[in-house]
Amino acid sequence: MAIPGNFLSPTTESIDPNTSGWTPKLNCGTLLKGTGGRNGDGCLVTKSVAAGEVQARTVSSYPVTAGTTYYTFADTAGVVPERIGIRWLNSSGTEISITWSLTTMAASSSWHRVSVAGAAPIGATQAQVLLSSTEVGVNVSHYWENVYLGLPIRTTGNLLPFGTESSEIDASGWAAVVNATVSRQIPVIGWAVDNYTAGGHTLAMTAVAAGNASILAVDRPAVTPGAEYLAYAYLQPPVLTSQAWIELRFYDINGNQIGAQRSTLAPPATTGMYRQRTSMVAPSNAATCSVAAGLDSASAGQVLRLETAVVVVAPKLQAGSVLPYADSSLEQGIAGWTVASGVATIARTTPWGLSAFDGAYSLAVTSATATASTIRSGRFPVEEGANWRAQILAHGAAGSWASVRTRVRWYDAANNDLGASTGVAYTLPGASWYALPADAVAPAGATQAAVEVVATASATSSVLHVDQVALWEVLPLTAVEAFSSSGYIELTLRELILDDEITVYRLLPDGSRVLVRGPYGLIDRQPIASDLMIVEDHEAPLNTPVRYHIEQYLPGALTPTTRTSDYATVELADINSAWLKDPGNPQRNLTVTVEKPPDWNRPIDQASFVVRGRRNKVTHHGLRQGLEGDLAIWTLSDQQREALHLLLDSGNTLLWQAVPGMGVDDMYVDVGQAAEARTGGRAQEQMRAWLLPMVQADMPVTVGVNGPAGRTWQDVVTEFATCADLLTVYSTCEDLLLDRRR
Template sequence: MSSEALEGIRSMRLTATAAGSVEAVSPRFTVAAGKTYVARLPIRQSTSTAKTVTGRITWYDAASGGSVISFVDFSLTTNATVGWSAANYVVASGVAPAGALSATAAITVAGLSAGEFVNTDDVYAAEVPRRANDLLEYNTGSCENDTTGWAITGGTRSRVAGVLYAGAGYYVMAVTSSGAGQVSARTATRYPITPGTTYVAYAAVQGTATALSGHFAIEWYDAGDVWMSTSTVSETFDTTIRRMAISATAPAGAAKARVMVRPVATGAGQIIYVDDVSLCPAPNRPGNILTYEEYSSESTFPAWTLPGETLERVYMTSGITDGFYALSFAPVAHKIHRMSLDRLLPVTAGTTYQAKATYFGHNPSATEATQMTYRVFMDWYDSAGLLLLADNPDGFYSMNINPNGLSGTTSTETRTAPEGAAFARLIIELDHSNSNVDRYYIDGLSLLEASPEYELVSDNATGAVRLTVHLLVPGAPRIHIQRVDQDGRKAYVRGYGQEYKLYPYAGTTMVIEDYEAPLGTRVWYSIRWTNDAGTFRYNSLDTQAIAAPVLENPDYVWFKSPGNPALNTRVLMESPLKWSRVARSTSFTVVGRKNPIHKSDVRSGRTANVTALIWDPSANALFDSLLDTGLPVLIQAMPGYGVEGNLYLAIQDSEVEHLDPDARVPGWRWSLPVVEIDRPDGGLQGSAVSTWQDIYDDYTSWEELFDAHATWITVLTKG
């Protein structure tokens, strides 16, 4: 032990017992085959004589014991100084071979005289966090071991201590110009690539005081290593640390590629630092109709239209965005900002597509939370590029952003391309009307073929809206479904046995029948998947608005059983409702006073006498069955009939009489004293669409039913 330390107050001292070398080997650490590992091995010299230091990682086929599979070595010559030489620690790195289960890190120092010692401390060994499918070797991209992975023209290269971005290691490559002109730093290796595939390259770069122009590029070569072409982006090299990026598609005939950083020096001795270089197949979403740059805006600025605002490409990283850049704008006006991709995207009529976007918002307030409100959708265009059908988008989603917070999320929408559609335009809307967000970020945009997330159908025959939810949310135990009326009022939809509030979720397609959507209005549905307590949201889905059912003959009204839709029926009301409200008050005469003392309470609810006319015997029997239940009823009528919205009633004693003196002629008049009540609680029993009688009529046996349907969901949805 020694008091010379990098961490804490002690370090390990290695003393040569004779002239030669000393070695220290670490304990075993667990590794996984195919993963890249790095070991950083600092030393402190006790003399001013340069030493040869070797770092080694040895791979074993067992967690302990076992046999050596192989090892990797990296050596360097230290500086001729006493002390810790942070600028020149040895680093070893390599990919764990097949069968490797453990490894050791070792440091060997040669050239010591007897009694001479070195110290080591703050030794680090771990898996390297690499970008998925990076073609570059770790040492080439990081220069942690050395700079042999690079070829320089117009200058020289060296490995120096430094960090441009946290997590990218301890060393960078310094490229020093030999004179004025282009200084090209290329990967020494030409990496195999696939023609027609899009690749993205990154490099962290910093210049010195003199700002230099230049390029960041991918060079393409054929199978014989003959240069074919170069894809470039213009860059500035100055004291700002930049994450340079370029994405490009490998041309036909290309077989290999190199990454190149190329500043244009104005004189000798100018330095740029390079680190964290990678070359990967662009991680676009599989099947995305958008190009990678439209998806992620990593190196170029796709053409978008955002009226009244300045759209920028800015540095942005997160766990749900792609790469290092995103689209962004600082909103000026408090309004709904509509952002549309200029390029029309090719689609096929009759095919369902999913649009998806990722959003972030920054809240500048130190004390107050704010909301980010957003959605993505698509309009349809014909083969001539003319608007065919504007979307009726899903509702806006929103999320809370805490004070001084930066929060992000995603949203999707699925639509089926209508007949005649040849193109779609991707559109994003951010409702900034009442938000204090000072900057929005947009990334991860896609449009790809998909299954519909939901289907929404309005059925006049049953007076119901049918919502089929195909979107599956694994792991969520509960689901909540609310109908949102055109005035913004929300009500939980009735499910089987209970309302869709903390409703048990089985992780399968769900069919929801809503018989209480107000006639002739527009409604949409808000769906949330949560934990058992309803306090954590797994996912959410807001549907588009749909026109609720109508009565084709506006003289009729629906009489519905809120909990038993099979009893719902249409009747003709003989006259408009005439309401009365009984006063809850009384007066007391007091001796010696001119006026009585009056006491009152809230006036009672509305009461009326409903007279319904029915001519169809089956409808009359159904209406009689509805009354038999003794349960409250829902009356729905078209706007203008005098029944506004949903009217829930308790029916008192009823009377019925024939309309014709001849009782053999169908026709009945029902007289119903009613009292208005609040909406009753509870769920549904059965369906107006599919009843057991339908099953009995369509199938002769259980075996025939089970052969036709794998689940009860398909029985309900397909009959």
């Protein structure tokens, strides 16, 4: 799959089907296409002509803007260390300078990553990617694959800027706190081929002397008091016995630290890169936050490496859950969980990755005897009279369990115990992870609730692991709402099963059904990435009640589970109006006033031949084609006129929708040369008359609904200091929304 935002063509990126995107630059013989690549089978093979540095570059040069930061990475393998660079060129193609990465710390014949980022220098208008390795002999091969050049790829929603998240530019985003120095290194790390936020450079904290050592991100992004935040980073400790940690810190308006939550890594058997998470609710007087990392009881010279440092608003592992991330995912400890009764003990699992459904850890419940124990979460706000669902994910890690009961315990505002729900008892048939839900209605006076797990061991020394705990108000699994002023129906799907596949149909009154469009095209057996899915159907017919049929499939299964929504109707009262919509860009949709509907033509390709001695011609013809005609409309204001220009600019296939009963069905059309004319009167008159030549088209199948893909204003604030900074980067507000840069 092509890397999103890559300036390089798919052929240049993946070296499939050939090496045409690359050319030798220094001490490099003919480039070859190798096999065994990761992004497709192909890979680029460079061979040394003589001992010494070997360089290859992209054939093409790619436009850049001076002062803007660009990023390049590649996966590579060989018998010597390597580096990657961005070669900056001026308008005449002359080299200005090269931004080089550090050289990898060792050679490796396994795929590993090199990368670098830097700002285009003054005068730069173009850039090329340079691949470099210094071979020690003649005709030595080096391998390259999965190459990217473009704008920085950062974690969506990260409060920290790209330079702090990745250290690809330099190490200036971090400062030593105690007994440490800060630098950058490129160790040999084999990231997943599609892990685009992980680069080659890592931040290296070196302990100056024996003792505790720590560093801190210098950025202080703003936070909202009462909101929960999640910080995480990949940590690579120097030895298995190291006490490596990450810490989320909060500060008041004066810069005083007022809260912190630390999470210590429990490394497994190898000193690799491990993502460690920590979370905390921002205190009531919090203004900013930061993230720290360090080693306790370090030896002099020991190095802790960090990669992909992130601070985001903490996600909900189940939409609507009232449990904080810490209590739900158990990543930094047991959070608010306690043993309410019984002999069981509880702790975070160890080591990292031993047993978890979300993240890298879970809650380990250990019972020394074959008895029942009750473990209980902290208390969280609920509303009385509503139906609530508690759910845990559990699996038996050792021994055996006669039953595991999930239930809810209720409390009033004064923390008085109102009793527990009956709950549901389950048996665990195997060692897999099982979802164990239980529903209950909050009694009168209830304002708080806790999740309880009553685990009954049937053998001594039994261990139960619990993860991804949630408590949420049960809302309709499927809901629809029409937004007639915007011309669409919103379909909300809850409690979907992650990694299953989903298909969504629009059901019409005549019994026909049509696939509904989503971000990746028509939603037809697309993987489910979230338990909550919201679909905006901008192609729903007007003044016609429709409902939706949803099918969920296990991966590879042929028989689905199904659900069906209620009816909803998009209304358009004015019969003189019509919608013109871009299926892939619904933000451009608008209503226009119809002056005159088309008089249709249906052309046909045919040829007539005169046969000597016959009265009638012989005609050969193809199929009669779709409708063609001119739609005459008015725009009534300058704003509407500009909106129509924006809609037409792309040349995309459009959807024309008129009120039913006007003698025309909803129709996908391609619009030809559009004529815009004044309607007479004063020069200041804003009304315009348009003639849109339309040709009937098929429904676009592969077009997905454009959207910001999780992008929020926080991402903009993190990257840009002022609104004026946006003007040189984005041409329009739509470009800002979709992050389409100049």
